Amino acid sequence: MNFISYQKCEGCGNKIDGALTKCPYCGRENGDPKRLAAFAGFYPVEPLREPILFLILFVGLQLFGTIVQLILLMTAPKGLNPEQLSEWLLRPQNLSLVQYVTYGLLAVALCLTVFDKWKGILRGIKLKAPLYGLAGFAAIYIFSIIYNLILIQAGSAAGDNQNQSLIVEIVEYNPVLAVIFLALVGPLCEELGYRVGLFGFLKRYSTWVAYVVASVVFAFIHFDFTAIGSLNEWLNVPLYLVPGLIMAFVYDKGGLAASYTTHAINNLVSVLSIAMTSGGQL
Numbered sequence: 001m002n003f004i005s006y007q008k009c010e011g012c013g014n015k016i017d018g019a020l021t022k023c024p025y026c027g028r029e030n031g032d033p034k035r036l037a038a039f040a041g042f043y044p045v046e047p048l049r050e051p052i053l054f055l056i057l058f059v060g061l062q063l064f065g066t067i068v069q070l071i072l073l074m075t076a077p078k079g080l081n082p083e084q085l086s087e088w089l090l091r092p093q094n095l096s097l098v099q100y101v102t103y104g105l106l107a108v109a110l111c112l113t114v115f116d117k118w119k120g121i122l123r124g125i126k127l128k129a130p131l132y133g134l135a136g137f138a139a140i141y142i143f144s145i146i147y148n149l150i151l152i153q154a155g156s157a158a159g160d161n162q163n164q165s166l167i168v169e170i171v172e173y174n175p176v177l178a179v180i181f182l183a184l185v186g187p188l189c190e191e192l193g194y195r196v197g198l199f200g201f202l203k204r205y206s207t208w209v210a211y212v213v214a215s216v217v218f219a220f221i222h223f224d225f226t227a228i229g230s231l232n233e234w235l236n237v238p239l240y241l242v243p244g245l246i247m248a249f250v251y252d253k254g255g256l257a258a259s260y261t262t263h264a265i266n267n268l269v270s271v272l273s274i275a276m277t278s279g280g281q282l
Contacts, residue, residue: 003204004047019044042255043124045117050201056109057193064102092173100181107185110192125257132254133261140243163222175275183271187263194218195251195259218244
């Protein structure tokens with residue numbers, strides 16, 4: 001069976017995704033149950049739509065962010081030189097606006113891309129999904145503690161990388177909006193793009209390729225390539241790579257509800273920790 005292409009249902013004659021265990025039109029069992037068991041944990045959203053989800057997230061993060069920055073520059077104070085303009089854009093209120101508008105636009109674009117698939121996604125939610133989600137968060141939390149202890153013992157403790165430093169500034173500026181966009185909206189966008197989109201599409205070819213590629217992409221999308229020579233940036237890579245693997249596993253076994261739970265709780269704990277440490281009020 002070809003999981004990349006569509007096929008004709010022998011029951012009703014409609015074209016359906018070859019990875020679906022049942023025809024969405026007539027309910028007829030679709031193909032060999034043993035082969036389709038690889039997709040039993042999540043609802044595939046079609047071989048053409050999955051890479052589109054990933055591209056919307058991957059390109060949209062840069063495109064929407066750049067557009068918002070350009071609009072912001074039109075409102076910048078007069079007479080600033082290029083260096084001062086760059087510093088002005090990096091103010092917490094401007095950083096926050098760029099992040100929030102970008103994630104808001106991405107959420108709309110991604111949800112519209114799967115607007116007719118939500119019924120299948122929601123129907124595929126299992127009772128064990130929250131348990132997978134909580135277990136995934138626990139695994140990430142335990143790994144981060146062990147990894148940081150190893151680095152401390154080695155005398156190479158990892159500080160915040162560029163991505164985390166920006167998040168700290170955004171959270172300190174407005175913790176309430178940070179909870180909404182960084183702990184709730186952001187994880188939804190990333191799960192739709194990286195897990196439903198990239199992982200789901202690659203799994204049609206190979207399960208192990210899906211795990212490796214999707215997790216590596218997730219790790220390096222948070223990497224600052226302008227600081228590629230920085231040891232600190234590289235020390236932070238496992239703190240994204242391993243969680244990427246864990247969330248891929250959670251999605252593979254429990255679907256979008258499970259991986260979103262893991263991601264949202266992880267981000268929420270991070271946001272709350274920053275807010276409490278900095279004295280911010282929620």
